[in-house]
Amino acid sequence: MRYLYALFVPGGLILLAAVLFLRWAPPEHVAPLLHVFPYVILGAGGLLAWRFHRTSVIFVLLALAVADQALLRSSSFGGQGAGDAVLVVFQGAALLLPPNLMAFSIVGDRGSLAGRFGFGLGVLAAQVSTVALLAGWAAPGAATLFEAQFLPEWLTGWTAVAHPGLVSFGLAAVFLTARCLLYRKPLDNGLLWALVASFLALRKFGVIPYDSASQVLTFYFSTAGLILVVAVIEAGYAMAFRDELTRLPGRRALNEALQQTGGQYAVAMVDVDHFKKFNDTYGHDVGDQVLKMVAARLDEVTGGGRAFRYGGEEFSVLFAGKSVDEALPHLDLLRATIEDTRFTLRGPGRPRKKPGKSRPASGSPKQVAVTVSIGVAEPSARVSTPDEVIKAADKALYRAKKGGRNQVRT
Known part of the structure; x- marks a missing residue:
């Protein structure tokens, strides 16, 4: 369920x-909205992204x-059909937008601010210049290249996007979907659904009348921007409230x-x-993997419990x-589940990357048992505030450790 949530919410x-x-709103309600919607999204999105360092x-x-x-201002498009120059701009946008979303998903916000801005502006300027040159000086040949046909008709007859653009969108969709499911990060979700919105923007451009097509184009591109704005807010929330290592709430x-x-x-x-002895013996990387394994089991706790990373090796x-x-039966089941989960250690001679040729194993992998101690408390006449209840649970945890560990105490 959490993977479906990461894939579909909120984008x-x-x-x-x-x-x-767009389907049910009267056209007279859509047109005034488009006078302000794109500019509000661009302005608000730019400010939020700058504030949260999401260049x-x-x-x-x-x-x-x-x-x-670029598509709206193409002078060749007059509603009766598209000239070669507009076809180049249109199919060029369909071909180049998806790789841009993939590239910015991979690069992210690493490196210096000046370096990120230089890279981003350089990439955009190079693409705009290339498409402009092709549209202005080599439009017929470029249009033929952009509209090359190699996919079956049943796969392409429902859209004005040509075959190269469809392949570009398809590859980007697979890539971003994989990132959503693998990393479950808000910005990956935003980029995936911004990609889908961009495809909807381009899907009928050049097929339906120009006035309607221009509204659809701007509306869906603006919606793609809105999705990214919400993704930035979600990412900011995750930074404040979610632990990066375990992905549990903090x-x-x-x-x-x-x-x-x-x-x-x-x-x-x-x-x-x-945990400290385990960490010192096997290293911090292995210690992090142990925390992630324990967090994954905690995230599956029964009885309506909700797991949190409290700090260090401690969870709530x-x-x-x-x-x-x-709560006690569910906590004891949780304790037993973690105890039964065997943690496999990386052998000292095992390479970090898979070798080109398989080699016989030098020995069986070492497995160790990881256990947890649990203390639980509830509000009472003596302990009424949340801080006091947590301190009472901490004292119960201390008794569990003094009593031999791997147990639940109240």
Whole structure:
């Protein structure tokens, strides 16, 4: 379920709402909206992306705006059909937009600010210049090249986008979908659905009358920008409330959740047994993998529990609306599940990259058991505030460790 959520929320829902609006809204309501919608999105998106140091989003917004304006201002397009120059601009946009989204997804926001701006502006300027030169001086030949046909008719007859552009969109969609499912990051989700919105913008351009096509074009490109703006906000939220290593909600998210429980809850503090010794023996990289494994099991806790990364090797599980007695069976099942999960260590002679030729194993991989100790508490007359309940759970955790570890105490 979490993978479907990462794939469709929020970008897919925003695009669905946009499709329904464009389908059912009267044309006289759409036209005034397009006088302000693109500029608000470009301005707000640029400011948010700058504030959150997401320069890649700024350049994607610029690429969408350039594609939109280039097509709208093509003087050859008069509503009766497209000349070679406009076909070059149109098919060039369809071919080049998807690789731009893939490139900015890969490059992200690494490197110096000056370097990122230089790269982004250089990439956009080179593409715009190339398409402009082809449209102005070699339009017939370029149009023929851009509209090369090599896909079956049933796959292409429903859109004005030519075969090279369809392949470009298809490859980018597969790539960005894989990134969404693998990393579950808000910006990857935003780029994926911005890609889909861009395809919807281009799909009927040159097929339906110009006035309607221009509205569809600008509306969907602006929707792509809106999706990216929401992705920037989501990424900012994730930075503040979600732990980057384990992908669990962090301590700040726990504090907010505790304020919304209504006073009836049980909270458990979970600590990885002997983690410092484990970390010192096998290294910090292996220690991080242990934390990720434990976090994955915690994220599957039953009974309506919600897991959080509290700090270091310590986690929390919140059971809203539950008592300690109701939470205990689920916590003991969680403890046993982690104990039964065997963690395989990388052998000292094992290369980090797979060799070209397989070699016989020098020995069987070493497996170690990872266990956790758990303390749980609930509000009472003696401990009433969330901070006091967490301290009570911490004391119970201490008793679990003193009692031999790998157990649950209240």
